[in-house]
Amino acid sequence: MKRILYSIPVLFLALFGVACTDKCTETRTFRRFTPVTLTLAQVRQGIGSEAPRTLQKPGKIYTKDGFLFINELKEGIHVIDNRNPNAPQMVSFIRIPGNGDMAVRNNILYADSYMDLVAFDISDATNIRPVNRVNNIFPNGQFEGGYWYINQATGDVQDQRVDYVTERIQTNCQDNVGPTGGWWGGVVFFDTRGLMNAAPSTSGGGGQQQSTNGTAGSMARFALYNNYLYTVNSTEMQLFDIRNPADPKVGNKIQMGWGIETIFPYKDKLFIGSQTGMFIYDNKNPEKPERLSVFQHARVCDPVVVHEDKAYVTLRSGNTCQGFTNQLDVVDISNLLSPKLIKSYPMRNPHGLGIDFPNLFICEGAYGLKSFDARDALNIDKNLREHIKDIDAYDVIPLDKSLLMIGRDGFYQYDYSNPKQLRLMSKIPVKRPNAIS
Amino acid sequence: MKGVKLLLYLCVLWPLSASQAQSVASKWPFFHHSEVGGLFGRVVSGNNLNEVVENRTNLSVQTLNGVRLSKRVAVGGLVGLDWYTGALLTPVGVGARYQFTRPSDQNLSAFVSADAGYGFSWFDKSSTGYIVRGGLMLNPGVGIRLGKPGRGGFTVTFSYKRQEAQVEKPLRWGEIKRDETRIYNRLSIRVGVSL
Numbered sequence: 001m002k003r004i005l006y007s008i009p010v011l012f013l014a015l016f017g018v019a020c021t022d023k024c025t026e027t028r029t030f031r032r033f034t035p036v037t038l039t040l041a042q043v044r045q046g047i048g049s050e051a052p053r054t055l056q057k058p059g060k061i062y063t064k065d066g067f068l069f070i071n072e073l074k075e076g077i078h079v080i081d082n083r084n085p086n087a088p089q090m091v092s093f094i095r096i097p098g099n100g101d102m103a104v105r106n107n108i109l110y111a112d113s114y115m116d117l118v119a120f121d122i123s124d125a126t127n128i129r130p131v132n133r134v135n136n137i138f139p140n141g142q143f144e145g146g147y148w149y150i151n152q153a154t155g156d157v158q159d160q161r162v163d164y165v166t167e168r169i170q171t172n173c174q175d176n177v178g179p180t181g182g183w184w185g186g187v188v189f190f191d192t193r194g195l196m197n198a199a200p201s202t203s204g205g206g207g208q209q210q211s212t213n214g215t216a217g218s219m220a221r222f223a224l225y226n227n228y229l230y231t232v233n234s235t236e237m238q239l240f241d242i243r244n245p246a247d248p249k250v251g252n253k254i255q256m257g258w259g260i261e262t263i264f265p266y267k268d269k270l271f272i273g274s275q276t277g278m279f280i281y282d283n284k285n286p287e288k289p290e291r292l293s294v295f296q297h298a299r300v301c302d303p304v305v306v307h308e309d310k311a312y313v314t315l316r317s318g319n320t321c322q323g324f325t326n327q328l329d330v331v332d333i334s335n336l337l338s339p340k341l342i343k344s345y346p347m348r349n350p351h352g353l354g355i356d357f358p359n360l361f362i363c364e365g366a367y368g369l370k371s372f373d374a375r376d377a378l379n380i381d382k383n384l385r386e387h388i389k390d391i392d393a394y395d396v397i398p399l400d401k402s403l404l405m406i407g408r409d410g411f412y413q414y415d416y417s418n419p420k421q422l423r424l425m426s427k428i429p430v431k432r433p434n435a436i437s
Numbered sequence: 438m439k440g441v442k443l444l445l446y447l448c449v450l451w452p453l454s455a456s457q458a459q460s461v462a463s464k465w466p467f468f469h470h471s472e473v474g475g476l477f478g479r480v481v482s483g484n485n486l487n488e489v490v491e492n493r494t495n496l497s498v499q500t501l502n503g504v505r506l507s508k509r510v511a512v513g514g515l516v517g518l519d520w521y522t523g524a525l526l527t528p529v530g531v532g533a534r535y536q537f538t539r540p541s542d543q544n545l546s547a548f549v550s551a552d553a554g555y556g557f558s559w560f561d562k563s564s565t566g567y568i569v570r571g572g573l574m575l576n577p578g579v580g581i582r583l584g585k586p587g588r589g590g591f592t593v594t595f596s597y598k599r600q601e602a603q604v605e606k607p608l609r610w611g612e613i614k615r616d617e618t619r620i621y622n623r624l625s626i627r628v629g630v631s632l
Binding site: 019020021022023024025026027028029030031145164166169170171172173174316326348349365366367 | 477478479480481482483484489491493521522523566597605606607608611612613614615616617618619620621622623624
């Protein structure tokens with residue numbers, strides 16, 4: 001007995017020395033930027049139609065008449081026959097250097113190509129050809145948080161290649177630890193107040209929009225309404241007159257302030273997401289939208305969607321958006337001159353969102369996709385119907401019980417007839433050399 | 438709220454009901470063991486070029502209530518509170534006590550303990566953007582008891598406590614994902630009373 005008692009302290013001193021060390025491991029994935037220079041000739045002569053290819057770095061999605069357009073970041077657009085959502089077929093690939101956004105009216109697809117706007121005739125999906133180009137209309141832009149611009153001295157495009165890096169570090173189980181010195185190492189940065197351009201392009205909206213417009217998601221920078229194509233960059237809205245869709249004419253340019261990110265047309269209004277707030281523009285005169293009001297919030301990124309008298313705005317931090325806010329704001333817009341916050345709900349890292357009332361879908365980036373019932377605006381958090389965690393979600397388009405979702409993993413289509421249990425109909429996976437581990 | 442109710446049940450109602458049951462079924466007498474003490478350990482952080490070692494000492498309380506299955510063996514449900522530096526966790530689980538020595542009139546005896554459960558983060562309050570989630574808890578140990586068998590006594594327990602936790606962290610510039618997995622490995626030294 002005594003031997004046992006005496007051995008207790010010895011045993012635990014040994015344990016203390018060997019085993020009693022906390023082990024806390026932080027895993028983080030971040031972007032690494034590398035500067036790239038392209039000549040104007042490389043950009044403009046790089047356009048063409050080619051055989052379908054696999055998704056590698058999907059960006060925004062757009063859909064029209066059963067066809068699906070998936071942006072391959074800075075590379076072009078995948079054209080997919082999605083008339084059977086259970087088995088989408090890759091049809092072709094439009095090679096467009098510097099492409100991030102798109103919109104379709106009738107049989108004309110508008111796409112940005114760094115500083116240019118290019119119009120394509122998509123009547124024959126297997127033989128898509130450029131029909132027009134507006135040169136030097138976009139002075140700068142951003143992809144995945146990295147800015148590009150035209151170098152006035154050389155005339156070249158200065159861009160940044162983005163790679164995703166995952167690293168693990170030992171923390172003290174208590175505080176944030178600073179950079180290890182490894183994750184900024186060897187990296188050259190520009191100012192990067194962008195966000196992940198991993199979502200769809202726009203133009204859902206309404207008013208007098210023609211039935212031949214396509215549909216985009218909440219993170220789009222292109223929108224169609226009436227006779228105009230609206231495009232936004234970080235500071236201004238550029239209009240294009242598309243009365244003749246195949247021949248876009250440069251229209252008005254409207255200064256909007258800093259940090260503009262997304263545009264969402266709804267009826268005869270334009271809802272602009274910016275890093276400082278949500279702008280509401282009256283579009284009764286489509287040639288010259290006028291600002292009605294601003295709903296201000298902390299400095300973060302914020303796509304917006306609208307249903308009737310409520311706007312749903314997701315705010316997120318973690319990239320060029322800065323800030324430490326990750327939430328869903330439900331805003332009362334019954335008085336467009338004075339939007340009022342109804343309630344904020346904490347989120348993990350919300351990106352794009354979509355609403356097919358009462359179904360509200362929110363992409364949580366690397367933390368998956370959430371499906372809510374939004375009927376009770378004061379208790380949306382209590383009405384989470386499903387959280388699919390094992391996917392990467394950037395933006396969605398709810399479309400007649402079929403949810404189109406794009407993420408870094410690939411393109412997913414869910415049947416949300418039962419919003420409590422989304423049914424995966426099909427997936428087009430990403431095959432990327434530098435995928436996140 | 439659910440956590441508070443469970444805590445109330447485990448701390449108050451269940452011991453009371455077990456105590457009443459004791460009078461009815463003396464076959465399995467009520468067993469109680471409450472302890473308070475410290476969790477001692479260290480943590481190594483940083484990278485190979487800049488490694489930082491820090492000591493950690495945290496407060497821990499725990500109560501185990503159950504029944505004696507025999508003169509040597511007692512089992513029960515446990516609930517506790519562990520104030521780790523970066524997380525307040527509430528372990529809930531089951532535990533067992535086994536006395537090494539034959540119960541007799543001697544005042545000093547030894548026992549082994551085995552506790553396991555899940556540490557919840559019901560009462561944790563973190564900085565903005567941080568969310569702590571709990572994890573599995575394992576706590577095997579040995580101890581000594583001062584007091585005559587069948588009567589109340591004081592205990593000193595030496596145990597190894599492993600507690601897992603997950604932390605969601607706010608994203609910073611350029612990050613798209615940032616999470617932390619924690620494994621607390623501690624020497625636990627507790628004093629307590631047992632009935």
